[in-house]
Amino acid sequence: MKPNLYNLIPALEGEELVFIQNLTAGLSDERLHNFIAVYNGKRRKTDQILLGCILGFVLVAGIQRFMVRQNGMGLLYLFTGGLCVIGTIVDTINHKQLCFEYNSQMARESLAMVHSMG
Template identity: 50%
Template sequence: MFDSQFMALPGITPQEYSYLQTATNGLSEQQLRTFLMIYSGKRKNPSDMLLFCIIGLFLLPGLQRFIIGQIGMGILYLFTIGLCFIGSIVDIINHKELAFEHNQRMVFESLQMVRMGNFQ
């Protein structure tokens, strides 16, 4: 019903689009607008995640993990030089999955905020 608003999110994948449709089913138009406002500030674009992974490989190991809130893994990558570069290379290959998993958590958090009314 309000699906076209999801298409305004930069770099949205079909998988994320489908997940958002399912997760926001039953929200009113005002709740959906509030959800999109909150979610768009928290989500990570897969293209940006690829950039963070490349920077993590060459300049600052673990950057991509710090960005998505996995502080422990970020510290591990930092001290092991991206798990001897292997972990950083795997993250480059799986950058879309990293972004999607992070975005799933942000959908849940954003929905909780909208449903509880704690969005100010």
């Protein structure tokens, strides 16, 4: 019987939970546990990204973009004041989508890493 992903990664939210369930559907229990170990180390929680957005208003514009490995956009935000604050506002509103896109990418990388382990 497959373990419940929500019990293994309690911070999973709706869309991400469905994505991870679909991504890991064919994995054995051992590979699933390996995947979860790798993925937990890479994923970001939505509240971390939201905190990065808020810090972008106060300290360093673009920190949220650096957190999700979008270094080019992070530099653009840094040098333009968060694209004159408008980009930071948009990122604050869309922080869950930023987080989901990053976590999806990290899930795919983690799955590839688990498959390459043999």
